[in-house]
Amino acid sequence: MTTHPNTVGSTIVAAQYKRFGSAEVLSVIDGPAPSAGPGELVIKVAAISVNRIDTSARAGQSKFMTGRHLPQPTGLDFSGEVTEVGQQVAGFSPGQRVWGFLGTDQLGKHGTAATQIAVSADLAAPAPASHELTDLAALPLVSVTAWQALEELKVREGSRLLVVGGAGGVGSAAVQVARARGAIVDTISSAPHEALLQQLGAESRFDPDPAQWSGLTGHYDAVLDTTGQSLWALRRTLARTGRMVTTSPAGIAASVISKILPGPSIVFLSVKPSRTALDQVAALVDAGLLNPVIRARFPLGEIAQAHALVETGHGEGKVLVDIS
Template identity: 40%
Template sequence: MMKAVLYDRYGGPDVLYLGRVPRPEPTVGEVLVKVQAFSVNGGELAARAGHLRLVDGRRFPKRVGLDFTGEVAAMGAGVTRLAVGDRVWGVLGRTSGFGSAAEYATVPAERVGRLPDGLDLVEAAALPVATTAITALRDKAGLRPGERLLVRGAAGGVGNAAVQLGRAYGAEVTALARAANLDFVRGLGAHKAVDHRTVRSAELGDFDVVLDTVGTDVRAYRRQLNPGGRMVTIAFDVKRPAASLGYVAASMVHGHGRVRLFSGNPTRAHFDDLARHVVEGKLSPAVDTVFPLEETAAAHRALEAGGVQGKYVVRVA
């Protein structure tokens, strides 16, 4: 048996508790990871609150935790490129759901990458979501040097990585964040930092690329695109999911590719890219606070309160 964070009903952070479940065993193509740390992500908050119950169902208990860092503890048949004891990071993937908030987790070997030497395992837990920022800016938007980039939610997990990458890719970066986080995003490399509560989208000017990590007011920010501009959104309005996703879908079909929606589902190649970006100095982990496993509910509560600078990380081992 092993410790794991569970919940038996939808609700606020207080539904989370530390329980015990059977330790998993790796099957063909999987590795068993002894989890060192994981970060708290917005998607699991929405799932825990019941906003995704139509796809998530009512079978309990449910688990939390999507990404992780740790060490390979065992390998299933067919895994050859990793070895027991390797320091790794990864994401469980769409088909696996949540469950990295535990002492051990099994994951397909194709969704695991080796950590760069010298990178702390706990701090590194802030970085797996940066694969989403890499994919959004480089692959989906095709961000080019000299272009104007707007990052919504710039102080968060994906947002802070996007600010760092935008600067490294040679873009002029405007970061939207809370007033208390403006110095933080400037320190990440933003050329301009703006309090999102004191400015309307129309007052920001035009942009070549907009990266939206918030999911609200997508229509308004789409209007800020230059001719040939591209908008990538990784979120939707959980209070109005049908309308939010409907507008984005219509824009993708009729907007000549100017709006693109995707959900990060990284593979080994993405983690190889992430490691290279870290080694080259394009990305550094931004950890706001580290919580112990038994205080996972407090980490959820803190993220829901807003104002995070980087990532809330939970230490397991």
């Protein structure tokens, strides 16, 4: 296998935090440029997205995953261009557009918020051709999460699906992917997001107050929850054979309890890296069936502001850090 030398530069710029805390603990430092080991790619990063898992790790709320060692890098997904191909890697070449997701097991160990990164080739995939690379950074983690959740729920043509938090990153991707599968999609989200949700293909929007859901009892084949709130009230919206997936760690306890109760099940889903999912999602993007929803963009030097904005919650789509 041919190894292509890295010619981008001998140093990089990367974000990290030397202590846990609020967004202000983030700093941008210089460091050595990576090289591609066997099975790896070096990627010139165009942009990353900021996810709630990133902000909770930085705040010290995920030490069971990150460990307590410091400093820690940040960022789990990326879009960019290949600059170096390591030995034992096939299917990639310098200059190729790629995107990917490191996996939550890399939280606090490796990060994508850098001008260049070295990653396993298994964690990258060809990026869609139809959008700018910086825009595509909004999709890898959330769209793979949505894809895996809808697979778990067996959402197909004609399925009735309720997406909770439909305007957020995972929710907005899930609405689009489910519509592409031919599902009938309703959402639970606040009123200011109604125009976006209609644009994405949702049929009906319901307010987050469970008191407003009495008419939904037994109505859905599947529920995808992204908030971890009011799960037992949401469970009542399912048909007896229905299923709910929650992507929020706040839903873990309910998922355990539901296993011993009759009626619809609740499953907690933790997203896993998947080349298959990235390829399937890329096809939807290029077909015009899935588009990134972007709330705001910041340069790498303002990554602290990007983290702070994500922590305010209730926004539409993704906050990006543009590294290009």
